[in-house]
Amino acid sequence: SRLEPARARKPTTRLGPSAPRRLTSAAMVERLVYRRHTRYNTKSNKVRLLRTPGGRLVNQVVKKKAKGPSCGDCGKRLIGIPALRPME
Numbered sequence: 001s002r003l004e005p006a007r008a009r010k011p012t013t014r015l016g017p018s019a020p021r022r023l024t025s026a027a028m029v030e031r032l033v034y035r036r037h038t039r040y041n042t043k044s045n046k047v048r049l050l051r052t053p054g055g056r057l058v059n060q061v062v063k064k065k066a067k068g069p070s071c072g073d074c075g076k077r078l079i080g081i082p083a084l085r086p087m088e
Contacts, residue, residue, distance in 0.1 A: 046061070066084050
C-alpha cells in the first residue's frame with residue numbers, strides 16, 4: 001500500500017470537460033545558456049534577454065557601469081566629466 005507508485009490524477013475543471021483551457025506553456029520563457037566567461041551570474045557576466053526580428057531569444061552581454069572620476073582630495077564625483085570605463 002505505501003510502496004505502490006502514486007497514481008496521476010486527471011486534472012478537473014469546474015467549467016466542464018468541453019470548456020477551453022488556458023495554455024500555460026505560452027506564458028513560460030525560454031531558458032538560455034551563457035555563452036561567455038563563467039556559467040554563473042557574476043558581476044562580469046551580466047546578460048539581457050533580447051528578441052531578434054526572427055522571434056528568437058538571445059543573450060546580449062551588458063557592459064559594466066562606470067564609476068566615474070572623483071576628486072583626489074575629497075573623493076567627490078567630478079561634475080561635467082563623463083563616467084566611462086577605463087578602455088573608453
